[in-house]
Amino acid sequence: MPSLKEVIEESDTPGGRAFDLCIQALIVLSLITFSVETLPNLSESAQSWLRAFEIGSVIAFTVEYLLRVYVAAPKRAYVVSFFGIIDLLSILPFYIGLGIDLRSIRSFRLLRLFRIFKIARYSAAIRRFHRAIDIAKEEIILFLCATVILLFLAAVGIHHFESELQPQEFGSVFHCLWWAVATLTTVGYGDVYPITVGGRIFTFFMLLIGLGVISVPAGLVASALAKAGQLEDAGTAIDAD
Amino acid sequence: MPSLKEVIEESDTPGGRAFDLCIQALIVLSLITFSVETLPNLSESAQSWLRAFEIGSVIAFTVEYLLRVYVAAPKRAYVVSFFGIIDLLSILPFYIGLGIDLRSIRSFRLLRLFRIFKIARYSAAIRRFHRAIDIAKEEIILFLCATVILLFLAAVGIHHFESELQPQEFGSVFHCLWWAVATLTTVGYGDVYPITVGGRIFTFFMLLIGLGVISVPAGLVASALAKAGQLEDAGTAIDAD
Amino acid sequence: MPSLKEVIEESDTPGGRAFDLCIQALIVLSLITFSVETLPNLSESAQSWLRAFEIGSVIAFTVEYLLRVYVAAPKRAYVVSFFGIIDLLSILPFYIGLGIDLRSIRSFRLLRLFRIFKIARYSAAIRRFHRAIDIAKEEIILFLCATVILLFLAAVGIHHFESELQPQEFGSVFHCLWWAVATLTTVGYGDVYPITVGGRIFTFFMLLIGLGVISVPAGLVASALAKAGQLEDAGTAIDAD
Amino acid sequence: MPSLKEVIEESDTPGGRAFDLCIQALIVLSLITFSVETLPNLSESAQSWLRAFEIGSVIAFTVEYLLRVYVAAPKRAYVVSFFGIIDLLSILPFYIGLGIDLRSIRSFRLLRLFRIFKIARYSAAIRRFHRAIDIAKEEIILFLCATVILLFLAAVGIHHFESELQPQEFGSVFHCLWWAVATLTTVGYGDVYPITVGGRIFTFFMLLIGLGVISVPAGLVASALAKAGQLEDAGTAIDAD
Numbered sequence: 001m002p003s004l005k006e007v008i009e010e011s012d013t014p015g016g017r018a019f020d021l022c023i024q025a026l027i028v029l030s031l032i033t034f035s036v037e038t039l040p041n042l043s044e045s046a047q048s049w050l051r052a053f054e055i056g057s058v059i060a061f062t063v064e065y066l067l068r069v070y071v072a073a074p075k076r077a078y079v080v081s082f083f084g085i086i087d088l089l090s091i092l093p094f095y096i097g098l099g100i101d102l103r104s105i106r107s108f109r110l111l112r113l114f115r116i117f118k119i120a121r122y123s124a125a126i127r128r129f130h131r132a133i134d135i136a137k138e139e140i141i142l143f144l145c146a147t148v149i150l151l152f153l154a155a156v157g158i159h160h161f162e163s164e165l166q167p168q169e170f171g172s173v174f175h176c177l178w179w180a181v182a183t184l185t186t187v188g189y190g191d192v193y194p195i196t197v198g199g200r201i202f203t204f205f206m207l208l209i210g211l212g213v214i215s216v217p218a219g220l221v222a223s224a225l226a227k228a229g230q231l232e233d234a235g236t237a238i239d240a241d
Numbered sequence: 242m243p244s245l246k247e248v249i250e251e252s253d254t255p256g257g258r259a260f261d262l263c264i265q266a267l268i269v270l271s272l273i274t275f276s277v278e279t280l281p282n283l284s285e286s287a288q289s290w291l292r293a294f295e296i297g298s299v300i301a302f303t304v305e306y307l308l309r310v311y312v313a314a315p316k317r318a319y320v321v322s323f324f325g326i327i328d329l330l331s332i333l334p335f336y337i338g339l340g341i342d343l344r345s346i347r348s349f350r351l352l353r354l355f356r357i358f359k360i361a362r363y364s365a366a367i368r369r370f371h372r373a374i375d376i377a378k379e380e381i382i383l384f385l386c387a388t389v390i391l392l393f394l395a396a397v398g399i400h401h402f403e404s405e406l407q408p409q410e411f412g413s414v415f416h417c418l419w420w421a422v423a424t425l426t427t428v429g430y431g432d433v434y435p436i437t438v439g440g441r442i443f444t445f446f447m448l449l450i451g452l453g454v455i456s457v458p459a460g461l462v463a464s465a466l467a468k469a470g471q472l473e474d475a476g477t478a479i480d481a482d
Numbered sequence: 483m484p485s486l487k488e489v490i491e492e493s494d495t496p497g498g499r500a501f502d503l504c505i506q507a508l509i510v511l512s513l514i515t516f517s518v519e520t521l522p523n524l525s526e527s528a529q530s531w532l533r534a535f536e537i538g539s540v541i542a543f544t545v546e547y548l549l550r551v552y553v554a555a556p557k558r559a560y561v562v563s564f565f566g567i568i569d570l571l572s573i574l575p576f577y578i579g580l581g582i583d584l585r586s587i588r589s590f591r592l593l594r595l596f597r598i599f600k601i602a603r604y605s606a607a608i609r610r611f612h613r614a615i616d617i618a619k620e621e622i623i624l625f626l627c628a629t630v631i632l633l634f635l636a637a638v639g640i641h642h643f644e645s646e647l648q649p650q651e652f653g654s655v656f657h658c659l660w661w662a663v664a665t666l667t668t669v670g671y672g673d674v675y676p677i678t679v680g681g682r683i684f685t686f687f688m689l690l691i692g693l694g695v696i697s698v699p700a701g702l703v704a705s706a707l708a709k710a711g712q713l714e715d716a717g718t719a720i721d722a723d
Numbered sequence: 724m725p726s727l728k729e730v731i732e733e734s735d736t737p738g739g740r741a742f743d744l745c746i747q748a749l750i751v752l753s754l755i756t757f758s759v760e761t762l763p764n765l766s767e768s769a770q771s772w773l774r775a776f777e778i779g780s781v782i783a784f785t786v787e788y789l790l791r792v793y794v795a796a797p798k799r800a801y802v803v804s805f806f807g808i809i810d811l812l813s814i815l816p817f818y819i820g821l822g823i824d825l826r827s828i829r830s831f832r833l834l835r836l837f838r839i840f841k842i843a844r845y846s847a848a849i850r851r852f853h854r855a856i857d858i859a860k861e862e863i864i865l866f867l868c869a870t871v872i873l874l875f876l877a878a879v880g881i882h883h884f885e886s887e888l889q890p891q892e893f894g895s896v897f898h899c900l901w902w903a904v905a906t907l908t909t910v911g912y913g914d915v916y917p918i919t920v921g922g923r924i925f926t927f928f929m930l931l932i933g934l935g936v937i938s939v940p941a942g943l944v945a946s947a948l949a950k951a952g953q954l955e956d957a958g959t960a961i962d963a964d
Binding site for chain 1: 668670671672701
Binding site: 272275276279280281351354357360369370381385388419422423426427428429430431432455456458459460462463464466467 | 621624631634635637638641642645649653654655656665668669670671672675682685686689690693694697698701702705
């Protein structure tokens with residue numbers, strides 16, 4: 001019979017896999033009920049069902065948390081670890097909410113979303129992604145800075161061309177930043193767009209530069225991922241020797 | 242004179258190539274008539290022509306299916322193979338429709354689309370694509386999961402910012418998911434877009450992350466394809482020795 | 483003093499470079515006047531100026547054509563070459579238009595655009611692009627086929643979901659193809675978009691697949707270009723030995 | 724105690740780092756006040772605060788400029804260097820504006836944006852980006868030319884199909900260029916889109932080609948960046964020997 005420690009901390013034994021699957025299913029269900037709660041015109045009975053499920057899931061996550069603390073070799077190590085804090089944060093709001101009435105504070109509900117990070121525990125592939133980010137970190141930061149500068153310049157430029165004809169949409173550089181975001185990411189909602197000849201020519205040049213700046217990080221991540229995969233394969237080969 | 246087996250199963254003999262071209266032309270014509278049938282206000286004579294062509298093409302596909310069963314070395318092998326099932330599925334609906342009146346069930350017509358998969362038989366390049374998917378499978382699944390989580394977080398976030406001012410478009414997390422899909426894929430229809438300052442800043446940050454997540458799989462597929470091509474070339478070189 | 487042949491056919495002598503620059507300037511000017519002619523409400527004097535410039539440029543291109551025929555070693559070789567035909571096609575419409583009145587045939591004017599291909603003569607980089615296309619030809623064709631099949635399936639699917647509620651926009655599979663093109667390329671004009679829950683979920687899945695298919699060819703071209711550059715550099719290195 | 728020269732010109736000593744951070748903070752604050760000034764309906768007191776900050780920052784940048792001139796080994800070298808000119812251009816407009824009243828010339832304010840280039844001094848990663856542009860320069864120019872030609876052809880083509888039905892939006896080739904920019908970059912604002920069958924089929928083919936042309940440069944920059952990174956690493960390895 002597997003020990004309690006094995007069931008909770010390992011994921012390659014039958015017991016451990018079953019425990020992990022239960023927790024994952026509970027997380028996904030808990031996120032779905034979170035979404036259902038936002039539906040307008042919910043019936044009273046549906047609301048009480050959702051409330052009951054929420055209480056049930058918090059109890060389950062609390063039991064999980066206490067068990068993880070119980071089996072952790074140095075108990076402190078788990079409590080102060082990344083996942084220890086995440087596990088606590090995803091149940092704490094509920095208990096605080098029992099004492100004080102927090103239903104009025106809408107954003108308080110969002111704290112329940114910390115549960116989504118609990119899923120990260122189960123993904124081995126996230127390690128490789130971390131390594132890829134490490135490889136391309138410098139360039140990604142450079143391109144994020146370039147993106148911010150480009151957005152700012154685009155906003156200032158379009159403000160210069162369009163602010164007189166469309167004071168509502170392009171009234172200040174801050175208004176124009178929304179246009180810059182929607183345009184340079186090529187989303188193009190169509191709520192704001194230039195109508196002057198100068199503004200359109202300026203848009204063309206910003207897009208020429210912008211496309212080459214904003215879509216580069218994706219290419220960097222992709223090639224870094226390929227590199228990280230090769231390093232990992234090489235690492236496995238060495239481990240296997 | 243080539244044997245019947247050669248004409249039907251091989252594609253590098255003159256007879257086989259002619260047979261393949263006929264079947265392919267019939268598939269394409271059959272898909273075009275499928276599209277034409279959806280046109281509103283078709284004249285009676287056009288409808289009867291389309292019906293006649295449909296009957297003709299089903300007869301041709303049936304003959305093809307029977308011939309393929311006839312020439313297959315172990316007949317069972319073809320019947321239970323992927324293309325055997327596809328070939329059957331693309332004619333079966335017609336014969337079932339003769340017995341029961343299925344015209345009322347609109348989605349039943351869609352089964353005819355299985356014919357499109359019959360084309361896959363003729364594409365040698367699909368093998369390479371399969372191999373590329375195999376190489377990048379792990380990362381593609383990771384990125385699909387990341388996409389789903391990102392869409393969920395984007396929907397929850399925008400719901401927080403916009404649900405009060407635009408209850409019609411951002412009323413629940415499910416409504417917001419549609420915005421998240423249209424925005425993070427950069428389609429940006431313009432039917433729903435944030436109007437609050439908070440929502441717009443949130444959109445900017447989601448797009449910064451989203452562009453780097455959603456467009457990465459394409460890069461992975463492209464580099465995996467290049468790798469698969471090299472493996473294939475190497476394989477051919479070894480075969481040629 | 484450089485010979486006439488050198489001036490016309492070579493581009494690394496001072497005379498040849500000057501001749502090339504004149505022709506290129508004339509092509510660009512000729513394309514700009516083509517665009518200006520489409521402006522509505524042109525004054526009579528502007529129209530006569532444009533007409534005069536058109537006659538002048540045709541005369542210049544005719545002289546260029548005759549000179550190229552004159553200096554070509556086997557005259558036939560130039561006349562039947564790709565650029566020989568392009569050079570002829572870009573002046574021929576004018577002379578035919580003198581005999582018959584072709585002003586009514588609007589599309590006839592478009593033949594003047596053949597001049598744009600004359601520019602290709604001067605671009606050494608196009609050779610490398612040709613080589614890149616050669617390397618990635620097979621995959622590009624595969625992805626073009628995949629794009630067409632995907633657009634067709636997307637159109638059939640959205641027709642199934644939306645045709646009842648929006649008969650105007652999604653009335654037939656052909657109407658839906660326009661939606662499919664605008665959506666899967668992420669242009670998203672916003673003139674047609676799904677409004678049913680089923681149609682929106684379907685759009686999400688088509689976009690998930692579509693983004694991975696439609697943006698792959700660009701990655702293939704980019705990596706093939708890099709490869710072609712390496713081959714060329716290697717070729718130059720061997721030539722230099 | 725560090726010398727004045729070290730504080731100003733070097734960035735790896737504590738004093739130098741503090742000096743650099745002050746200047747950077749001042750640049751960012753100065754750009755934010757630039758944006759705030761464009762807000763409509765600013766109160767009088769806010770305007771006087773902004774004016775005071777502008778005077779303060781110009782004084783600070785002037786002191787920085789004079790210090791940099793003072794410590795530069797050959798004073799001339801700094802004054803005529805790229806950053807010397809940028810530093811001068813970002814304060815000069817203010818002093819000229821004191822003599823002549825330039826408030827009426829709106830575009831004059833834009834000269835203050837030269838300060839953004841002062842940030843470039845502090846980014847070591849820009850060197851690598853420069854090297855990447857050098858590597859891919861030839862292809863990037865080729866693709867920019869291809870983009871311009873493609874936009875022109877797209878504009879001429881759509882003008883042919885749509886000008887009769889939508890004379891307002893597609894009246895001349897110049898009007899159509901705006902459609903071409905918004906479509907081929909996949910922004911798709913939705914202010915102009917084809918409505919004829921011919922125009923829509925033409926749009927499809929232009930997008931097929933356009934996506935493969937316009938998104939290639941980003942791929943080229945990404946792969947060139949990876950290459951530049953390798954060269955730099957190799958260079959560092961050699962330096963370290």
